[in-house]
Amino acid sequence: MIYDCAIIGGGPAGLNAALVLGRARRSIALIDSNRPRNAVTHASHGFITRDGVTPAEFRRIAYEEVGRYPSVEHLQTEVVSIGKIESGFEVHDSSGLRVQARKLILATGVKEIFPEIEGLYPLYGKSLFNCPYCDGWELRDQPLVVVSEFPSVFHTAKLLLNWSKDLVVCTNGQASLSDDQKKRLQSKGIVVMEQPISAFVGQNGKLEYVRFADGTQVLRSGGFVAPKLVQSAPFGEHLGCERNELGGIRTDESGRTSIPGLYSAGDASYFMPSQLIFAAASGSRTATSVNMDLTEEDFE
Incomplete structure (x- = not known):
């Protein structure tokens, strides 16, 4: 047939x-x-x-x-x-x-293909996501992290202001943002952190904080991670x-x-x-x- x-x-x-x-x-x-x-x-x-x-x-x-x-x-x-x-x-x-x-x-x-960051997969689909339109409403008004190694992170950060004003943008060691873009984000109260991330830490699917390779920790309850x-x-x-x-x-x-x-x-x-x-x-x-x-x- x-x-x-x-x-x-x-x-x-x-x-x-x-x-x-x-x-x-x-x-x-x-x-x-x-x-x-x-x-x-x-x-x-x-x-x-x-x-x-x-x-x-x-x-x-x-x-x-x-x-x-x-x-x-x-x-x-x-x-x-x-x-x-x-x-x-x-x-x-x-x-x-x-x-x-x-x-x-x-x-x-x-x-x-997500960045190799410890603790990502137990949290993915529960408090870490990749699509703001799909899951932004559920994370509204929470302290959020945005992780992206791509130039599109600037657009994503602007977009997420519709759901939360408490944002930390992380480039995981990549030079994904120009100096002008960093200044523009910071002018809106968005924190930019460019150092590599060592782990997402949380339990029962709930993100608690992000730990960086230099030992810095930032409290967050959810966020978005950009995959390739x-x-x-x-x-x-x-x-x-x-x-x-x-x-x-x-x-x-x-x-x-x-x-x-x-x-x-x-x-x-x-x-x-x-x-x-x-x-x-x-x-x-x-x-x-x-x-x-x-x-x-x-x-x-």
Whole structure:
């Protein structure tokens, strides 16, 4: 059997793409390894009618809805390679299964690489986060720390003033801020600390203080740590997709990549902002493009 479309990734982008294409009566293979990036998150926010939903509940509802459409087949397996064939694409999984499809959507998302700071992971998803729009409300008016080794830390600090005026900005030993930027932040009462961080200290998921390599300690109850984002899967690169300036898979406004018949949706293509509602919308848009292209091919 050759599916109309195979979708790699069962996050909000892949699931919404499967929903739209299932409703369009397209035969779909939705392939997912069930290892969501936001599994450690207690709740997801900013998605109307789903504000505060746990990632597990979101996936349960989504798979239940997608499963109502008989032309969508969910394959819980790990993809190891994808090849281009005459009829479209062939997907290989770790057990030797081969899935062929006319079109392919990469909704594989990204993975986060955090700075190696002791104590980060026990606190991550509880009092330390990476997205102010996702978790800023829960940390409002608290003494917060912002940790970033990237030039974007200046923008993040300005943004976080909407949620708290008590901010300490840390660059973890990197020269991420210009002298002018440091002065501008300090003029707003924001403390800037550029020395390396040795540890986040807290218990039961609650941050208590940040310890620096020079022995300095700063009391904080929560904050945001900026990760480096990289592709979760190498398939776009292996298939020869062009990259955008952020390192995501370059697409047109409809999700089409530089490879005919290959599409990308969600974080894999644009990297930021990393929110459920953006990814789901991207999946819907891309699925519409897939259906349109299949319709034109079949009609001709």
